[in-house]
Amino acid sequence: MKLNELHDNPGSSKTKKRVARGPGSGKGKTAGRGIKGQKSRSGVSINAYEGGQMPLYRRLPKRGFTKPNRKSWAVVNLGAIAKFIEAGKIDAKAEINEDVLVTSGLVRRKLDGIRVLAKGEIAQKVALVVSGASKAAVEAVEKAGGTLKTAEPVAAAAE
Structure with missing residues (x-):
């Protein structure tokens, strides 16, 4: 066995999907983000946003209580x-x-x-x-x- 004969096991490594690398790649131009809109732009987070409607997590009542001096065994x-x-x-x-x-x-x-x-x-x-x-x-x-x-x-x- 020589150094040039060494190789990894088949299937052990997967090549990273390179987006925005030309139309021939299948993920070129818009890089799978579609056209325009908030989701197509970088640095935008819209996790629980409901288009201005009061989000579900704020519509539901608070429940429960955490005891501050609780013992953990x-x-x-x-x-x-x-x-x-x-x-x-x-x-x-x-x-x-x-x-x-x-x-x-x-x-x-x-x-x-x-x-x-x-x-x-x-x-x-x-x-x-x-x-x-x-x-x-x-x-x-x-x-x-x-x-x-x-x-x-x-x-x-x-x-």
């Missing part, structure tokens, strides 16, 4: 905790708190706290201490012989 499922214990990334004998979940890589960051949900199964006896948990998750952990305590999240000092 980092969510962890019991099945994911069980997988990390089996993989040896989390020690089931020691207490599993939010810091352990972050250092193991199961959760990227705590946000306003970590909340445990009951998706998946856990067979090991574990002691979990997190900010929040669903009732089903608490029941599932206790059924496996473990404990799940919910503590108020401590605000990080320098985050």
